[in-house]
Amino acid sequence: MHRNVLALVSAACLLVACNGGGSGGAAPGSDGGASGDGPATSDTGTPADSGADLDSGADLDSGVDLDSGANLDSGGTADGPTDDGGAVSCPGSSVDGGGLAYSGVVLLSHVSLPAPATYGAIAQIESTATSAPSGCAGTLVNACCYEETAADAGLPMFVSAGDITIGDGTTTLATLTYPGYVASSRLTASLTWAAGAMLTVSAAGATAGAFHATIVAPAVIAGVTPPFNAAITVKTSSDLVVSWTPGKRPCSQISFGLSQGATLPHIGCVVDDTAGTVTVPASLLGMFTATSGTATIERIEGTHALASNAEIGVAAVNVQTTTTTYAP
Numbered sequence: 395m396h397r398n399v400l401a402l403v404s405a406a407c408l409l410v411a412c413n414g415g416g417s418g419g420a421a422p423g424s425d426g427g428a429s430g431d432g433p434a435t436s437d438t439g440t441p442a443d444s445g446a447d448l449d450s451g452a453d454l455d456s457g458v459d460l461d462s463g464a465n466l467d468s469g470g471t472a473d474g475p476t477d478d479g480g481a482v483s484c485p486g487s488s489v490d491g492g493g494l495a496y497s498g499v500v501l502l503s504h505v506s507l508p509a510p511a512t513y514g515a516i517a518q519i520e521s522t523a524t525s526a527p528s529g530c531a532g533t534l535v536n537a538c539c540y541e542e543t544a545a546d547a548g549l550p551m552f553v554s555a556g557d558i559t560i561g562d563g564t565t566t567l568a569t570l571t572y573p574g575y576v577a578s579s580r581l582t583a584s585l586t587w588a589a590g591a592m593l594t595v596s597a598a599g600a601t602a603g604a605f606h607a608t609i610v611a612p613a614v615i616a617g618v619t620p621p622f623n624a625a626i627t628v629k630t631s632s633d634l635v636v637s638w639t640p641g642k643r644p645c646s647q648i649s650f651g652l653s654q655g656a657t658l659p660h661i662g663c664v665v666d667d668t669a670g671t672v673t674v675p676a677s678l679l680g681m682f683t684a685t686s687g688t689a690t691i692e693r694i695e696g697t698h699a700l701a702s703n704a705e706i707g708v709a710a711v712n713v714q715t716t717t718t719t720y721a722p
Contacts, residue, residue, distance in 0.1 A: 496522055615714060647696070
């Protein structure tokens with residue numbers, strides 16, 4: 395699966411500065427910055443540094459990266475998640491965009507911690523031929539990957555799918571316009587939604603064809619231990635166990651990440667929401683060299699949409715982030 399249809403965890407902020415800095419993403423990711431505007435070359439191709447860069451750790455007002463490895467196809471195991479003892483078909487699980495010219499992602503984020511809460515939307519579409527593969531490019535232990543910051547392999551050319559409208563029922567929340575394809579509730583007050591809302595993503599079509607998807611807004615992650623309402627201390631000599639109250643949707647996933655800063659290696663883990671816990675092994679934590687960084691936890695709902703010539707991953711996430719201190 396192309397990494398641009400994977401989610402999460404980040405390192406740089408769009409539009410405004412973040413509290414707490416960047417976070418570590420799961421595999422594969424990099425911790426470069428992103429900006430929300432810049433010059434475009436044409437309607438058929440825009441350099442990566444002219445808009446929001448989702449491969450380099452772009453953040454929607456504090457913590458969302460599309461490189462962390464959560465699968466938008468299903469949220470479950472290889473056999474598929476279950477609910478009440480039966481197999482569940484997750485949204486978009488039957489979509490197959492193999493061989494299409496373009497691929498990309500639309501990401502909708504609700505950052506509930508740190509306060510005040512913010513909402514964001516960002517999109518990126520590029521040639522499938524130039525997109526990077528998914529998977530852990532570092533050290534993988536169970537659900538967690540320790541990975542170096544990816545080197546810049548060149549600037550992909552982003553393309554237009556026309557205006558992309560984000561909606562809640564019949565209400566338009568925001569319109570993303572090419573080449574930036576980014577919106578924040580700090581600038582667009584109407585960009586907000588409630589947990590459980592049926593959010594819609596509709597592109598008018600241009601170089602990449604028109605597409606439409608519907609996705610459920612995830613609930614705020616409850617019962618997180620250690621709590622994210624204050625800084626946390628991580629002992630690098632022992633396993634770190636993170637737990638939460640599982641959500642009620644069988645296809646949700648949880649992404650947990652630890653960073654050491656924008657240019658140093660990071661750890662990211664992705665598990666089914668129903669697990670209620672993830673363990674970051676000491677064998678990975680012991681590779682950290684910094685004494686401080688950032689932790690991020692995200693609940694992910696994902697699906698896919700097909701255009702005539704493109705496969706688009708669509709994700710809605712709830713994000714919590716806090717600062718960390720690393721000690722032996």
